Amino acid sequence: MASGILGLGSGQAASLNSDLIEKLKTAERKATVEPYDTKIENITKEKEVFSSIETKVSELLNAIKPFDLFVSGGVSAFEQKSATTSGDSVTFDAADVKSLKKGFTSVEVTQLAQKDVYQSNSFNSTIKDGTVDQGDLIINGETFNTNGKTYQQLADEISTKSGMNASIEQVGTDSFRLVIKSEDTGLDNALSISGQASQALGYTTDQITVNTSNHILEAKNMIAKVDGVTYDVSSNTITVDGLKITANKEGTSSINIVEDNTQVETQMQNFITKYNELVALVDGEVYNADSKLGDKSSIRDIIDQVKSKLFDSYGSSSDKSVFNYGIELDRYGSLSLDSTKFNDAVQNDMTGLKDLFLGTAEKKGLGTVLKETIDQMTFTGGTLDLYAKSMTTRETTLNTEKNKAEEALNAKYELLSLQFSSYGTIINQMESSFSGLKMLIQQSTVSN
Structure with missing residues (x-):
């Protein structure tokens, strides 16, 4: 004889428990909520990649600044000067190196200015x-x-x-x-x-005449000769041809100012290195199927903008290119520098280099244009700014949708838990009733 009808009498209410609900909820969560977790995790990884690209763009910006006509401080890579000094009667300084005149300057201090x-x-x-x-x-x-x-x-x-x-x-x-x-x-x-x-x-002897014993320091002007020109001034600091001269003691000192082109090649090589690093990083992400970048075209546009400026023509007659001055491009898109050709231009065609890289306010050169272009990428509405905002928007939207999905899932299984509890009560009642029926059947069978 069967022990139950439709499972009644088999303790089916016990199977409608929290473990079953959790198993069902876990299975549904994988399909409804976890995909959002994956997408949010991908944006976190995308931010890391984007941060690396931002860093490389910033490094390229810093590398091109010495070749900008409007470089901060007013001194480009082509206008550097160096100085050698002798003597310690004065110290030399310059607020604007660009305004300094080349040549030898001698200073003879015969009297320091002092207070009264x-x-x-x-x-x-x-x-x-x-x-x-x-x-x-x-x-x-x-x-x-x-x-x-x-x-x-x-x-x-x-x-x-x-x-x-x-x-x-x-x-x-x-x-x-x-x-x-x-x-x-x-x-x-x-x-x-x-x-x-x-x-x-005790300041005076008769209300008017100075008491010399208490006049411990007498006001004096500085008296000095700079290249033979006598200066009789109240301050110990004077500025001559952009050179700030501060007298420290009586004596003779000198300074010799010369053009310093020794760093131009190093600065150009640094620019080329930073350009190659940025191109390699962007290409590695844009052409990688597993890259986490969500908008590869915007990132590729960074390189496209840089290349369009780099390989354009400049100069007052638009007849100058980086390829005229020792910068070369290989088949992989990387730049290199022919030091011999570049340094020959530094020594013999500085005007041409300035025309190419600095330009003028009316006809900007490569360095000036490229610096402005990269600057604009970081400004509001620029490529980098828009991309960063896009990631933030996408992340916010995903978190909102994930929270909604999580809330809907929780609400569904809270209701299901209540339904299971209600079903369990009904089944227990039915099993209790069936137990009495089962006893009557058993008794009837024994009697027969």
Whole structure:
């Protein structure tokens, strides 16, 4: 005799459990949610590839900057200068190397510019902490009334005025002086001190005549000869033909400025190397079936833009090309440099190289145009900017769709769990009823 009808009496409710639901949910998740995980993971890998390409584009940009007419700092690869110096009486500097004139410059310093400095008679701490009370102190026409003011208050008030400053200096164990200085060096910044307080404090001997023993530093101009021309100025720094000269002490120094073309080949080779690295990276991704790039045509456009500028004609007559100056292209698309031919141009045709790479504001050269082109790729709306935004948009959309799919899956199986629970209750009730029927059948069979 069968033990159950349609499975009743076989404990079927037990099979409608959470394990079965999880197995069903896991199987459906692979089809509905996991594809989004794969796509999101691919975008993460795409970002890594794109970051590498961005880095190479940035390196190429930095490599072409020395060949840009509008290079930051104003000095291109073709306008570098170097200098040799002798002596330590002055230091040399230049804010704009481009403006420097070639040649030898000699500097003879016979006097340094210095400030005007006065000190008061010394006083102890008791006097320092009391009030001055010596009437008016007049400095360069400014009147300072000392009555009712401490030395520190007087010093602070002096320092608020243009062209002078003052401080209380401890010069001994219990000895202080009120020191007054001109703000700047030179005769034009000398101090004139007078008034009743000037005599009482020791700056003057009779309210007018300078007390030389307390006039500890006298204002002076710098006096120097630069290539025989005498300079008598208030500052220790002068600028001559773009050369900043700062006097340190009396004595003679010199500088010799010459054109420096020793780095041009190195800088050109660096550009070629960075170009080849970018091309190799992009080609390796664009022509790779397994590449994670989502928009290969946009990435290929980077190289197309660079190549269109690189292989164009330049110069005032549009008759100059990189191939005229030792840059060569092999069958794989890589550049190389014929050093002999390039350096010959550096030595004998610098004008032509500048015309090719720098150009003019009206007729821009290769380096200038290429720098602008690569710059524009990173600007808002440029190739790199749009690609980066596209990845972000795609990633955001995928995460949103994945969340929706996850929520729908969870909702479906929450409902299924409730249905299984309800079905289990019904089956248990039916199995309970069937158990009574089964007993009656069994009893009836025994009786017969």
